[in-house]
Amino acid sequence: MAKTAVYAGTFDPITNGHIDVIERSLKIFDNLVIAVASSKESLFTAEERVDMIKEATKGMNVEVEAFDGLLVNFVKNKNCNVIIKGLRAISDFESEFQMAHMNRKQNKDIDTIFVMTSQKYSFLSSSIVKEVAMLKGNVADFVPKAVENKLKGKFK
Helix, strand or coil, rough: CCEEEEECCCCCCHHHHHHHHHHHHCCCCEEEEEECCCCCCCCHHHHHHHHHHHHCCCCCCEEEEEECCCHHHHHHHCCCCCEEEEECCHHHHHHHHHHHHHHHHCCCEEEEEEEECCCHHCCCCCCHHHHHCCCCCCCCCCCCCCHHHHHHHCCC
């Protein structure tokens, strides 16, 4: 039986750090559902983020879908019981640790696995990428090409 996990986030936008976590998670799981959290305060719409992720993960065993509401409900509806969370630094761990415990309280059958991003992406976040792009800086090393183009379009 194929083992599937859910990798959730806002991915506003997806970065090479996210791609690194996806690739490394696929070494552990057969399939990955990338769950794009709807966010009213995002630069890109949920649909745009889903499209960018689909483009960036072509050829990988992933399904990409936007969701609203509690992540544990989404995970349960996907007949899954594992959430993947990427970590860049110790500072990420504290909030993700709290969220993992809250998710576990909501549904005791769902576990969270933390995947540390590669060191070369440990400084990278969607927020910093958006700021650099907004200020007309070069983000080519930080995001897939399709995302770089979308960022340029947003900040013309």
